[in-house]
Amino acid sequence: MKLHRVVAVFVRQMYLYKRSLPRLMEIFYWPLLDLVLWGFISVYLARYQANLPNFVSFFLGALILWDILFRSQLGISVSFLEDVWARNFLNLFVSPLKPSEYLVSLMLVSAVKIVMAGSVMSLLAWVFYSFNIFVVGMSLIPFILNLVALGWAIGIFTTSLILRFGQQAEILAWGIAILFQPVSAVFYPVAVLPPVLRMFARYVPSSYVFEGMREVIATGRLPVGKLLWATGLNAVYLVVVIAIFYGIFRAVKKKGLLARIGE
């Protein structure tokens, strides 16, 4: 892996945000709207459902963490789509750029987007609702890393599908992560899910993260077991999606589709 090639693709993506208001809005607009909407709902419910402890913390914490997962996934798949839309994919892959270097660059872009969106959301949640995301303490770091890892896994999987099926599959860039939301138990415990979905939730890393976050807020104790489950599942997810990506990349080269992406 050569750093100069990773940096080249990263810089190419960063140039896009230098002078594009719509692209910057993609990072800030939706998270802010979510925050405003769910913030007021949380405040309202907290006021009238006093028997539910830490209501605002549960909701806003969940919202910010969910957004981290969603942004990390978009950071991969939308950055990939930027090259597809610009019909620039061919120029990149006739250079010595390796698929692994390309993926690492997209992960870096995703990390920058997460830091930007996460910082603004956390700051506004603190200013408007007096909610401090760091109430979760140091366990916030492994929680976030696990959500980022899952976001990357979903992003790489989505990218693989777009690579194989072309632009007709681009809607998946926004859709697949949402599929994970019900079984991630973002705003409610896994226990409220019907048995079939509860079984699915056991194999979704984010369900352990959100359950863990609620446990930290409620008891102050870090649920190490849940974090280990999330980390183990994420490792499996990443290995599987990277294998799928390479398999599809090879198949696409064989079928001659790599040169036609974006046409």
Added chain:
Amino acid sequence: MARVNNPSEFDPLKERDLCSFSGPAIELQDVTKRFNSFTAVDGVSFEVRPGEILGLLGPNGAGKTTIIHMLLGLTTPTSGSIRMFGLDLSRHRERILGCVNFSSSYVSMPFSLTVAECLKVFARLYDVRRPGARIEELLATFEMSEVKNKQVRTLSTGQVSRLNLAKAFINDPKILLLDEPTASLDPDIADKTRTLLLQIADKKKTAILYTSHNMQEMEKISARIVFLHRGRVIAKGRPDEVVRKFEGRDLEDAFLKVIRKPAA
């Protein structure tokens, strides 16, 4: 750095050596590419030597672009072998492509980036030494200095083609693959581009594989021509030899005679 003349002394682990290799720059041996039941390229063999401009001639669907895509590692051959700088492309893609570049009138550049930003990205991608000076040199060569801070989306088709050509020269390639590079250029810039190609082939010993539907251009700059029809090589040689083979008045006439002949 000393030139490496003997392929057996050639060390593929040294990327810099790759760029000074003096054996056949490109060698295709019995290359076939099938897409399901359709055979796009059928048992094609040819080589391009350093400093040679080889024209790939043929009607639409003859297999020219598929061959270029195989040489760029974008498509894998169904059978046969492709060697560049004496190395198997499938095994040494990364090293080989560092000394190769490509331009096509049909490929775009990132619309939202400026001309200079595009070239900076590709200079970094190819690890170009002193990228600033190289970019200025290329902008001057392709008469694009005035638009260097303009976004690609604001450029004319001809200017995008020139930017593509500038990108193709960014790493001072030893193999240049050009798919109809002058298709959307005005006659002045097209003529300057042809002159530039002849100069770099002569002075830098760059091997150039070139496709064009402009027969006069093909005749003017190609040392040799490989004529493809329905995925097969039907003639190889100097332009005048190809013209004689098909009893044409010139290359265009020979071309028309071949493609208008009913299939057997």
